[in-house]
Amino acid sequence: MRFELDDDQQAIQRTAKEFLASRYPAEEVRRLALEDDRGFTDEGWRAIAELGWPALVIGEADGGLGLGVVELAVLQEQLGYALAPTPLLSTIAAALAISAAGDDEQRAQWLPGLAEGERRGTIAPLPPADGLEADAHALTARLEAVPDAVDADLLIVPTGHDDLAVVELGGDGVTVEQVDGLDPTRRLSTVTLDGAPSTPLRAPDGAALARARNVIAVALAAESVGVAQRAMEMAVEHARDRQQFGRPIGVFQAVSHPCAQMLLEVEGARSAVMFAAWALDDSPEEAPLAAAMAKAYASDAGWRVPAAALQVLGGIGFTWEHELHFWLKRGRANAAAWGDARSHRSRVADLLDL
């Protein structure tokens, strides 16, 4: 029984940390978030594809690396720490959905391209704004807050309880319009489908889909751990350096104790997330409860820690010029995505027979 990462997992962590630190320093995050049309570059995407990250959790039979949720969580934490703007998680989420609900032919059709990074995908996260018209081959719907849809190739649309359809975003009857989001490092769009050609995924499996949803929620929770870790480090650095009343402000308990509270929340979130990731890989019976706990706890920590860090930074933390706000915004957006803390606590209560 051991909690620490094995050698391969540590190698993924190290590679991700070094790559992201060199590719995505805070100035580059800011530039992509505020100046780039899509919020990411083709060159950046190719580099990520070459590292094999889009292939990470896609099965080997489907052209992926077949690694586990622990490996995904390790990577996601680093992506949140760096706040690298990339459509990676959306593409992984689309691949998880196709893996869980596509038949052999559909998996062969789409998954290798997603694994290679030749194509990108995303999932519509909210129910259609004005209902949905679906027949076997076409969809009409207005889908809001779809992440990373600009220049993506595939869109997964939930069409029923366990039913999903795939829409080729480059096809007829599809309009993708970027909208302002809380978090400028993960772009959102309204996708309007007007009789857009679509293909239902033909082998939906309720248990597999429930697992896929949990994997995505835990991946997002892992990202929030990295977000909170980085915000905490900014606060601690500031508390060491900033002098007021002739001393570093970190000597005052009104400052140092909130920093200690940040560590409590970051470490707690990390424990909950890594346990959930392990359970999704190796202990399926524990996984639904573990995933709900992880997303609930990390949702809260993911924005509360940056918010507390902002208070430690004082006025500078409230400026556009300081980079902290990007982490606060990602943390808050993540808290709302794939089930907020309250809805996951409600799942925890259900699973405890409350």
Add this chain to the structure above:
Amino acid sequence: MDLTPTPQEQAFRDELRGWLAANHPGPEPEGDVAGFEFRRAWQRRLHDDDWAGVSWPKEYGGRGATLVEQAIYNEELARAQAPSTANVLGLAMGGPTVIAHGTEEQKRRYLEPILSADEIWCQGFSEPEAGSDLASLKTRAVRDGDEWVVTGQKVWTTLAHHAKWCMLVARTDPDAPRHKGLTYFLMDMEQDAVQVRPLRQITGEAEFNELFIEEARIPAENIVGGEGNGWAVAITTLMHERATLAFGLQIRVKITLGELLAEARESGAAADPVIRDRLAQLYIESEVLRLNALRGLSAIMRTGVPGPEGSLGKWQWADVNQALTELAVELRGGRAVLDDDRWTYRFLRARANSIEGGTTEILKNIVAERVLGLPRMR
């Protein structure tokens, strides 16, 4: 990362579970004396089959268990609702400190009677004017030939009225800087120069005592870790307290929470969406406590000694246990004015959780300074 027990760990769990099923002595009798003798008998039974000091080296009567096995041990004892042992402080703090800092003679002399509960231990650290600021303690020890003569006052001394040995920190060099002039002694409690007075607490019980020490004599050979080295030795004791006890405590939280969840289901309180949300949050926090403790074991395995991370667990445990008992009392509604329910006692007792064994404020200082590397307050 692999949280599946190894075959060896599983075998350890199975053996212990079987042993507990065969040897559990049933519920503890009422009353201080009867209760204490019951716990002493229980500890002897554990010791007879080498289950008293599982983490201690085999040569000193332990089992040489790994930290994971130690965690399993605490889990299983809590799960079986096994009684407490009589010599809690000797087992969790005194023994590990002697093992870490004692001489070979001291290990031979003190460890076996700790395990068998023949000699009960208490802890003489805090003083009326040295609580969180422990290094300011005033109890002084003056050398007189082969002995030291000790005078001073100690407080919050759990088990003092049963104890044979006191882990006593006293000032041996009044001219040295505060942390430097301290020495860690093992003081024989069975002498007239040591007077024990019970301290009644807000629950009405007297778990704690005051010690009045008037020229008590301690042989020089009873120093642990060397003269003037008392602070470092005391820190070992405190870190063991936080690390080892934390593991058992988090399981007790889960058991108590289990009772609250059952009551809330029964009474229908869990149907209220606000209560439901709070119960779920408590459950999540109790799980986080468990998982942090498990993760913390890795740190201890790497370094060999408990680190300041244990402070995080003790602080969090206090938060969770207090929140849990507060909600339980709240759920009693108007009946909470009565004192006819175990939650009333638990609510009151939990107020000490954020004070005993290091206040939450001190633990936050430790986390801020020693884990986060923030500048020291002093």
